[in-house]
Amino acid sequence: MYFTTYSTIETILREATGEENVLLTGGGDHADLASTVAFAMAKREKKNPAALAAQIKAAIEGPLAEKGVIVTTIGPYINFVFGPSYVASAVQDALGEGYGALPLRDGKVCIEHTSANPNGPLHVGHIRNSVIGDTLARVFRKAGFDLEVQYYLNDMGRQIAIVSWGFDHLEIPQNEGEKDDHYVARVYVAANRAITADESIKAEIDRRMGLIEQGDPEMVEKFRRAVSLCAEGIKATLARLNTPHDRFVWESSFVQDGSMAAILERIEALPEASHDGILAVDLAAFGFEKEYVLRRSDGTSVYAARDLAYHHWKGDHFDRLINVLGADHKLIGAQLQATMELLGETVPEIVFFEFVSLPEGSMSTRAGKFVSADQLIDEVTEKAFDEVTVRRPELPEEERRSIAAAVAVGAVRYDIVRVSQEKSTVFDWKTALDFERQSAPYVQYSHARACSILDKAGDFEPAFTYTTEAECALAKHLGLFPVVIRTIVDELRPHHLAIYARECADLFNAFYHQDPVLKAEGEIRNARLTLVKAAQNTLKEALETLGIDAVRSM
RNA sequence: GGGCUUGUGGCCUAGCCUGGAUAAGGCGUUAGCCUCCUAAGUUAAUGAUCAGGGGUUCAAAUCCCCUCAAGCCCGCCA
Numbered sequence: 180m181y182f183t184t185y186s187t188i189e190t191i192l193r194e195a196t197g198e199e200n201v202l203l204t205g206g207g208d209h210a211d212l213a214s215t216v217a218f219a220m221a222k223r224e225k226k227n228p229a230a231l232a233a234q235i236k237a238a239i240e241g242p243l244a245e246k247g248v249i250v251t252t253i254g255p256y257i258n259f260v261f262g263p264s265y266v267a268s269a270v271q272d273a274l275g276e277g278y279g280a281l282p283l284r285d286g287k288v289c290i291e292h293t294s295a296n297p298n299g300p301l302h303v304g305h306i307r308n309s310v311i312g313d314t315l316a317r318v319f320r321k322a323g324f325d326l327e328v329q330y331y332l333n334d335m336g337r338q339i340a341i342v343s344w345g346f347d348h349l350e351i352p353q354n355e356g357e358k359d360d361h362y363v364a365r366v367y368v369a370a371n372r373a374i375t376a377d378e379s380i381k382a383e384i385d386r387r388m389g390l391i392e393q394g395d396p397e398m399v400e401k402f403r404r405a406v407s408l409c410a411e412g413i414k415a416t417l418a419r420l421n422t423p424h425d426r427f428v429w430e431s432s433f434v435q436d437g438s439m440a441a442i443l444e445r446i447e448a449l450p451e452a453s454h455d456g457i458l459a460v461d462l463a464a465f466g467f468e469k470e471y472v473l474r475r476s477d478g479t480s481v482y483a484a485r486d487l488a489y490h491h492w493k494g495d496h497f498d499r500l501i502n503v504l505g506a507d508h509k510l511i512g513a514q515l516q517a518t519m520e521l522l523g524e525t526v527p528e529i530v531f532f533e534f535v536s537l538p539e540g541s542m543s544t545r546a547g548k549f550v551s552a553d554q555l556i557d558e559v560t561e562k563a564f565d566e567v568t569v570r571r572p573e574l575p576e577e578e579r580r581s582i583a584a585a586v587a588v589g590a591v592r593y594d595i596v597r598v599s600q601e602k603s604t605v606f607d608w609k610t611a612l613d614f615e616r617q618s619a620p621y622v623q624y625s626h627a628r629a630c631s632i633l634d635k636a637g638d639f640e641p642a643f644t645y646t647t648e649a650e651c652a653l654a655k656h657l658g659l660f661p662v663v664i665r666t667i668v669d670e671l672r673p674h675h676l677a678i679y680a681r682e683c684a685d686l687f688n689a690f691y692h693q694d695p696v697l698k699a700e701g702e703i704r705n706a707r708l709t710l711v712k713a714a715q716n717t718l719k720e721a722l723e724t725l726g727i728d729a730v731r732s733m
Numbered sequence: 734g735g736g737c738u739u740g741u742g743g744c745c746u747a748g749c750c751u752g753g754a755u756a757a758g759g760c761g762u763u764a765g766c767c768u769c770c771u772a773a774g775u776u777a778a779u780g781a782u783c784a785g786g787g788g789u790u791c792a793a794a795u796c797c798c799c800u801c802a803a804g805c806c807c808g809c810c811a
Contacts, residue, residue: 200751207754215753215792222791256754296811336811457809468735468807475809482811506805509737533738534805541804570773586773598746601738603804610745610760614773617746617759624773632770670750678747678758685758688774697770711770733773 180268181658187246188212188259195238196220210251210258211655217255228255266651267643269658273713274641279660279720281668283323286498290316293417293424293503294331297409298338299364301416302549303606304505304535304542310595310726311532312503313422314673317724322668327497330417330424331489334406335431336482338367338545340387342409343401344380345370358553360412363405368547392479394435402431416552421588421726433488439480442488442522443473449521458484465517467510486515487522494525501671503530506603530671533603550606560587562612563620567733585728589619592726597677617681619727625684626722629715630731632696633708641712642705649690650710656686657717664724680721687714 185203192201198216206213217235221228232252240250247264250257272278292312295305316328333339345351345366353362374380390398410427417423433439446452451461458474473484493500504512512529519526534541542549564583571579594611598604614620645651663679666672696707719729 202751202753204751204753209754213754218753218791228791253754333811338811459809466736472809477809479809481809486811506738508806508811510806511811513737531738536804566773570771602746603739604745607745613760615760616773618773620773624771628771628774635770674747681758691770692775695770733771 180265180272181662184246184248184261184265185212188243188248191239191242192216192235192257195235206258206260209253209256211261212259214257214259215255217257221255231255232257261655263645265658266645266654270643270645270654270710270713273654273657273660273717274709275716277321277720278716279321279664279724281322281661281664284325287325287327287496288319288499288501289327289329289493289497290319291329291331291493291500291502292316293413293422294333295413296333296336296338296544297360297363297406297413298342298367299409299544299549300358300360301413301552302542302544303552303555304549306416306420306422306552306555306591307532307535307595307600307604308503308505309417309420309422310592311530311600311673313420313726314592314596314676314724315501315503315530315667315671317726318664318667318673318676321720321724322664324668327425328423329493330427331486332406332410332427332429333482334402334429335391335434335485337384337388339402339406340384340391341370341374342367342405343387343398344384345373346405347401349373358412358415359408360410360416361551361553363409363412364544364547368545371545389477389479391431392434399431416556419556419588420552420592428489430482430485430489433485433492434480438492439485439488442491443480443484445522446473446487446518451521460514460518460521462514462517465513467514467517471514471518483511483515487518490515490519490527491522491524493527494519497525500525500527501530502527503532506531506533528671530600532600535604535606537606555611556587556591558608559590559612560584563587563590563614566614571733582730582733585730586614586620586623586733589623589722589725589727590614593619593622593677596673596725597681599672599674619722619725620733622680622684622718622722623727623730624733625687626715626718626729627731627733628691629687629711629718632711633715635697636708636711639708640705641709642702643709644702644706645710647694649686649693650707653683653686653690653714654710656683657713660717660721676721676725680718680725683714683718683721687718690714 189201189203192214196216201214202216202219203212203214217228217232220231232255235257236250236252243250247262249260249262290312293305293309295301316326319326342363349366349369351366351369387398391402443458446460453459453461453470456476457472459470459472462471471483472481474480509531516526560583563586564579567579567582645654663675667675694707696711699707722729
């Protein structure tokens with residue numbers, strides 16, 4: 180409804196002013212939409228902007244009144260207030276199943292996210308990637324895209340060589356009940372310590388790197404075992420977070436099937452290639468000082484070479500590629516994009532997010548200095564269970580556990596996704612365990628509250644007449660959900676959805692406190708119940724698009 | 734040294750790309766609200782030189798330049 184109303188206003192304003200850009204902005208407290216076009220025209224025509232605004236208003240208020248939009252002016256500002264017919268349509272729309280969905284689009288999209296190295300468990304830095312990536316994926320699906328989500332598994336890197344060496348030489352037993360990925364991290368940390376103590380081990384790591392590239396069966400098996408062990412643990416964590424992948428792509432497959440060799444051959448033929456004993460690409464034309472090295476002097480390939488082959492493969496299968504990467508990958512990501520462009524390949528779009536650090540400094544798997552995602556979820560779940568037990572002691576334990584799990588995962592995801600991705604953050608236990616106002620539990624609670632009212636109401640006849648301020652503000656905001664979905668797809672900034680969901684909850688709570696629903700009578704009761712249903716449906720859709728369970732009771 | 738990103742009340746965050754009407758929330762602090770649809774809620778009070786300086790503009794938190802501060806990157810690691 181918003182889209183059509185917006186374009187109606189835009190068209191009529193264009194006709195009346197002859198301006199291509201009619202400068203529509205949000206109306207703030209004054210209106211639902213406003214135009215500052217009178218300022219621009221006044222400047223050019225050297226006229227009084229307020230007088231122009233009045234003239235424009237006179238020309239457009241008739242046609243817009245027919246469409247249910249009220250036009251007013253305050254000085255040079257032309258304000259548009261959406262009337263009762265808009266409000267009714269917005270509520271009507273918001274009742275629909277799968278509300279927020281946009282029409283299907285052509286083309287296949289691939290989103291790659293998380294792709295953490297399988298040398299330990301996901302930590303609170305990695306899951307910023309997972310949550311941003313998964314939320315984007317959910318939004319893209321809602322926006323009508325055919326989508327596949329991938330995890331690129333770096334299974335032949337140096338750190339895997341180190342892990343495999345650790346398994347062979349350090350004889351570190353797995354602890355009772357220890358998750359596989361946590362076990363792998365302990366081996367990795369210990370192996371790194373051994374290397375620091377004894378430099379000669381490095382030669383053995385290099386030897387393993389050479390063997391893996393040649394496809395030596397024994398070494399392939401050693402690497403595969405270590406990587407699988409870790410990857411299964413990572414998958415379990417991803418499942419707890421509601422951030423599933425459609426496909427895990429193993430880096431080594433591009434070496435084995437010859438596609439990496441093929442793309443390196445194409446690069447060798449490029450005028451930008453440099454063969455100084457190594458293979459590298461000169462990207463000076465793109466503003467990069469350093470060459471992009473793809474093959475070492477000993478003939479082995481570096482990560483970037485496999486990454487090019489992976490992206491070539493993705494380009495063959497998808498029309499649009501989106502990668503979610505940490506800010507530390509900005510340079511290498513831009514080099515990848517430039518090289519793909521040189522090759523005439525599909526250039527991936529990259530969503531970068533800034534770092535999550537600990538109060539004492541940045542995280543490091545190698546140093547064993549990190550807060551794991553599992554530990555975070557465990558502790559938040561425990562806290563959530565205590566909170567549920569205090570509030571709802573009458574519920575059976577199983578139900579309290581289930582609510583606590585939904586609240587905990589929601590809290591973790593929401594805290595991550597609500598902050599825009601270009602801001603670096605510092606992880607803090609106190610904040611993580613705080614279910615205060617701007618959190619998932621707050622939004623979930625509003626949804627549960629709406630469910631409770633609907634349960635008590637029984638059957639009612641839908642009605643769409645709204646008069647109070649709280650009713651109209653809520654109804655209009657519900658109407659914005661599809662706009663938010665489109666904005667996120669355009670900007671690749673999922674935090675908008677977190678903000679939107681919270682605003683819906685704010686407005687629902689304001690309505691709840693100002694306008695009685697069950698105690699109202701007749702048409703007012705029916706209209707308010709209809710609005711509660713619309714709010715409940717929108718909150719549910721928004722929460723689910725955030726990957727958060729919309730529990731009916733908490 | 735070069736590049737990228739960030740800097741908004743005591744603390745955290747939105748707004749910045751697409752300039753416009755009194756800078757929006759939360760936490761904290763203070764004082765209230767459950768014989769009333771779930772108080773994980775809500776009302777009010779408190780609190781901002783939008784890092785600093787300059788510029789563009791009728792209009793700057795928003796655009797441009799400089800300075801300062803923080804984080805990240807600049808490897809034949811990933």
